[in-house]
Structure formats: structure tokens, C-alpha cells
Amino acid sequence: MRQLIWLRSDLRSADNSALHAAMAAGPTLAVYLLSPEQWREHDDAPCKVDFWLRNLAELQQQLARLNVPLLVRSAPHWRDAPAVLLELCRQQQIGAVHFNDEYGLNEQARDRAVSQTLANADIACHGHLDQLLFRPGSLLTKSGGYFQVFSQFRKLCYQRLHSALPPMLGTPGAQAPLPVASDPLPSAVPGFEPPPRSLSELWPAGEDAASARLADFVDERMGWYQQRRDLPGVDGTSQVSAYLAAGVLSPRQCLHAALRNNYGEFESGNPGAVTWINELLWREFYKHILVGYPRVSRHRAFRLETEALPWRQVPDELAAWQQGRTGIPLVDAAMRQLLATGWMHNRLRMVVAMYLTKNLLIDWREGERWFMRHLIDGDLAANNGGWQWSASTGTDAAPYFRIFNPISQSQKFDPDGRFIRRWLPELAHLDDRDIHNPAALGGLFGAANYPQPIVDLSASRARALQAFKSLPKLEAEHV
Ligand SMILES: Cc1cc2nc3c(=O)[nH]c(=O)nc-3n(C[C@H](O)[C@H](O)[C@H](O)COP(=O)(O)OP(=O)(O)OC[C@H]3O[C@@H](n4cnc5c(N)ncnc54)[C@H](O)[C@@H]3O)c2cc1C
Numbered sequence: 001m002r003q004l005i006w007l008r009s010d011l012r013s014a015d016n017s018a019l020h021a022a023m024a025a026g027p028t029l030a031v032y033l034l035s036p037e038q039w040r041e042h043d044d045a046p047c048k049v050d051f052w053l054r055n056l057a058e059l060q061q062q063l064a065r066l067n068v069p070l071l072v073r074s075a076p077h078w079r080d081a082p083a084v085l086l087e088l089c090r091q092q093q094i095g096a097v098h099f100n101d102e103y104g105l106n107e108q109a110r111d112r113a114v115s116q117t118l119a120n121a122d123i124a125c126h127g128h129l130d131q132l133l134f135r136p137g138s139l140l141t142k143s144g145g146y147f148q149v150f151s152q153f154r155k156l157c158y159q160r161l162h163s164a165l166p167p168m169l170g171t172p173g174a175q176a177p178l179p180v181a182s183d184p185l186p187s188a189v190p191g192f193e194p195p196p197r198s199l200s201e202l203w204p205a206g207e208d209a210a211s212a213r214l215a216d217f218v219d220e221r222m223g224w225y226q227q228r229r230d231l232p233g234v235d236g237t238s239q240v241s242a243y244l245a246a247g248v249l250s251p252r253q254c255l256h257a258a259l260r261n262n263y264g265e266f267e268s269g270n271p272g273a274v275t276w277i278n279e280l281l282w283r284e285f286y287k288h289i290l291v292g293y294p295r296v297s298r299h300r301a302f303r304l305e306t307e308a309l310p311w312r313q314v315p316d317e318l319a320a321w322q323q324g325r326t327g328i329p330l331v332d333a334a335m336r337q338l339l340a341t342g343w344m345h346n347r348l349r350m351v352v353a354m355y356l357t358k359n360l361l362i363d364w365r366e367g368e369r370w371f372m373r374h375l376i377d378g379d380l381a382a383n384n385g386g387w388q389w390s391a392s393t394g395t396d397a398a399p400y401f402r403i404f405n406p407i408s409q410s411q412k413f414d415p416d417g418r419f420i421r422r423w424l425p426e427l428a429h430l431d432d433r434d435i436h437n438p439a440a441l442g443g444l445f446g447a448a449n450y451p452q453p454i455v456d457l458s459a460s461r462a463r464a465l466q467a468f469k470s471l472p473k474l475e476a477e478h479v
Pocket residue numbers: 229237238239240241242244245276279280282283284286344345346347349350353371375377378379380382383384385386387390
């Protein structure tokens with residue numbers, strides 16, 4: 001009986017659970033749905049959509065080697081998916097559909113609707129665990145709830161990894177050719193303009209490019225990860241997030257690559273490897289949170305009491321933050337890195353998010369949306385988790401009174417100003433001390449086109465503390 005793999009955020013042929021299961025069950029076709037209306041609703045960035053399409057083109061070639069034709073259908077909104085897939089299944093005499101599970105509320109609702117429609121037509125639907133190491137719901141507290149504290153979640157992950165490592169699946173063998181031709185792939189989708197080449201060239205498509213990036217990191221740089229991961233001027237992190245988010249790499253491939261370079265240890269051995277695996281577990285944690293606490297999928301605060309915060313409506317300040325014109329060099333350099341590359345260093349994501357939500361007291365949802373609209377690795381769970389962590393509205397979040405000072409962060413993590421000089425050439429002539437805080441030079445720093453700080457850091461910090469302190473429940477918890 002013919003099988004269909006419905007590709008979504010799993011754009012690879014190696015170690016793909018649904019592809020394996022489909023090909024083991026019978027002759028397999030693949031389909032990808034173009035859903036621009038839904039993508040717009042989800043604020044998916046044009047550079048991310050372009051990355052999907054480029055990876056799809058590479059995947060089509062990989063699948064051709066396996067004799068799996070890749071079809072493309074239009075389902076502008078996910079509510080169209082059941083009818084579009086049913087029609088395809090009928091045309092191609094499909095007996096069963098396989099997909100890898102996705103965990104947002106809309107994704108789950110879409111998959112339930114598709115499964116129901118196909119079941120009514122006697123077509124089976126099989127969801128597979130692939131995007132995560134552990135199925136949500138399989139790691140729970142003693143009282144049966146989802147973990148809210150990362151260290152406790154990680155402890156249980158370690159126990160599970162000690163008893164059984166999730167195995168990798170490799171690439172399936174080729175099947176006998178089918179009399180079905182692959183569809184031509186679009187190189188762009190209206191409404192999502194492809195980014196400039198200077199951006200897309202930073203993110204070459206395909207499994208080979210992704211594996212090479214992963215191997216380069218684990219072989220050459222993972223050993224230094226613990227020391228260098230917080231330095232944005234240094235190439236200290238893996239930069240595989242876009243590949244993980246699109247599923248060009250699996251978390252199992254990442255975990256196994258790290259273990260190969262650490263004698264199979266995940267809890268001990270090289271501190272770089274242990275710290276990096278820890279980050280993979282943060283990724284895991286936030287996706288489990290998404291399932292356990294669906295309100296975060298609806299952009300609600302995890303700590304509901306923080307929804308009473310008096311967020312400021314200040315479009316000028318929001319625009320200055322978005323365009324990198326706040327007058328705080330590290331914040332501005334980071335925001336310009338985002339616009340130019342579709343990516344931002346993790347330390348800087350925290351710095352700019354704290355600055356927006358604390359110093360400007362602007363709702364974290366504004367920042368979350370801006371990030372999604374520009375990140376090539378934009379991922380609901382990680383983005384929401386990171387924003388709510390920084391805004392002190394989330395699970396296991398930064399306590400509200402621990403507000404980063406962006407100038408101290410700059411001095412500490414970009415001590416020689418290398419990162420700032422790269423993104424703010426107008427400040428490149430300043431010395432290593434002044435570059436972090438040109439406003440301290442008064443009008444004398446000779447960069448007429450660089451703005452004065454839009455807010456005073458200490459007064460705005462005090463304003464944020466006051467706002468949080470006024471939340472009765474938070475005060476009771478923290479003081
Ligand atoms: C405000 C904010 C927004 C964020 N938005 C996203 C997002 O949309 N998509 C995204 O993938 N990550 C997001 N992150 C997490 C993190 O910043 C990126 O995963 C990381 O910078 C990607 O670079 P890398 O691949 O070099 O990471 P590495 O340091 O090499 O880490 C390896 C992998 O672990 C995962 N990871 C690392 N840190 C985190 C984290 N804090 N939370 C969840 N997963 C993590 C990523 O998949 C990453 O590729 C956000 C963090 C913050 C503070």
C-alpha cells in the first residue's frame with residue numbers, strides 16, 4: 001500500500017523518523033504544503049521561508065536518489081490542509097500518511113483535523129517523535145505535571161539518557177522507482193521576498209552543509225564552547241539553530257556528534273561538550289513547556305500575574321530598538337546583526353530583550369514578534385521561552401530584580417569592542433573603553449550620526465523595578 005510522508009519542519013532524508021517508517025511500510029511519496037497565509041499569521045520571517053524553499057530543493061535531490069517523488073501542494077491556511085491532503089491521497093491511492101510531530105497549538109489542531117478527515121476516508125495517519133529527544137508527557141514531575149524548573153527537567157533527561165540513548169536512523173535505502181514525477185519547486189512565495197544574497201549565503205542549504213557545520217563545530221570549537229559561548233565577537237557557538245528549526249539537522253544527530261567527541265559522556269568530560277548538550281536540553285525544555293502550558297502558544301504570559309504590568313506604548317522607542325538606534329552600542333549592534341544576518345548571538349538576544357522589556361518597559365510580545373519576523377531560526381518555543389525568560393514573565397525566568405546593565409554586559413562580553421565595531425562602523429574609531437558608552441564623552445566623540453541614549457539606564461531600571469514590585473503576587477514570591 002502506498003505511503004505518504006508529509007514534510008514540515010523535518011527537511012532531511014537522514015535520521016528522519018517519519019520517512020523511515022513510511023519507507024519501511026511501502027512505496028512512498030513525499031509532499032510539502034505551501035501555506036503563506038498561515039506563515040504570515042505566525043510571523044514567519046521571509047529569510048526563514050527562503051531557507052525552507054532552498055532546503056526543500058536540496059531535499060528533492062536527496063529524495064530522488066531514494067526514488068521518492070516530492071510533490072508540492074498549496075494549502076494557503078492550515079485549515080485547508082485536510083481537504084488538500086485528502087484529495088492528494090485519493091489521486092495517488094495513498095493508504096497511510098506519516099508525519100513528524102510538531103508541538104504548537106495550531107500545529108496540533110491542524111494534525112488532529114487532518115487525521116480525522118483521513119480516518120473518515122479509511123486512510124491511517126501516523127505521527128512520529130523526531131523533533132525532540134523525548135516525547136512531551138514522557139518526562140513529568142513526581143506529581144505528574146510538566147517541569148517548570150530546567151535543572152529538575154535536565155536531571156530526568158540525564159537519567160533517561162543513561163538508560164537509553166535515542167538511536168539515530170541513518171538514510172533509508174532506495175525504493176523501486178514509482179511512476180510519479182516530482183513537482184517543480186517555487187524559488188519564492190509571494191509575500192515573502194527572498195533576502196539579499198549577503199544574508200542567504202551565510203546559511204547554505206542542504207543536509208551536507210548542515211552536517212559540515214555541525215562537524216566543524218564539534219571537532220574544532222566545541223572544546224572551547226564554555227569559555228567562548230558568551231562572546232559575540234568570537235565564533236564560539238555552533239550556529240546550527242536554523243538547521244535544527246527547519247529540521248535539516250535532528251537533535252539526535254547533534255547529540256550523537258557531541259557524544260562522539262566526548263567519549264560518550266553527556267554529564268561529565270569536556271565542559272564544552274557538557275555545556276553544549278545542556279543547550280540542546282534547553283531547546284527540549286521549551287518545547288515540553290509549549291505542550292504542558294498551551295497558553296504560551298497563545299502568547300500569554302506563563303506567569304499570568306505579570307499580564308498586569310503597565311507596559312508602555314511608545315512607538316518611537318520601539319522603532320529605535322528595532323532599527324538599532326537606541327544609543328546603547330551593544331544593543332544597536334545586536335539589532336543590526338539581526339537585520340543583516342537573520343540571526344543574533346544568544347547573549348545579545350538576552351541583552352536586547354532585557355533592554356526592551358525592562359529599560360523601555362515595552363511588552364515582550366512586541367519583541368517576540370519582531371524576532372519572529374526577522375530570525376532565520378525563529379521557533380515559537382525557543383523564542384517565546386527566551387522572551388519570557390528575559391521579561392521575567394516565564395517559567396524558570398530571570399528574577400525581575402536582576403536586570404542586565406547593557407553597558408556592563410558590553411564591557412564584559414565584548415571587552416575590545418570587536419563586535420560593536422563590526423556592526424557600528426560609525427563608532428569604530430573609539431577606543432576600547434569609550435566604545436561601550438560614547439554618551440559619557442558628551443558631544444565630543446565625533447560620531448554625529450550616532451544617537452544619544454533614548455532612556456537613562458538607571459532611571460529606567462528603577463521604573464521597571466517599581467512596576468514589577470507593584471505586582472502583589474510577584475512581591476510575595478520574591479521578597
Ligand atoms: C529572547 C530570545 C529569543 C530566542 N529565540 C530563539 C528562536 O527563535 N529560535 C531558536 O532556535 N533559539 C532561540 N533562542 C535561543 C538561542 O539564542 C539560540 O538558539 C542560539 O543563539 C542559536 O545559536 P547557536 O545555534 O549558535 O546556538 P548554540 O549555543 O550552539 O546551541 C546549540 C543549540 O541549542 C539550542 N539552544 C541554545 N540555546 C537555547 C535556548 N536558550 N533556548 C532554546 N534552545 C537553545 C539551539 O537549537 C542551538 O542551535 C532565543 C533566546 C532568547 C534569549
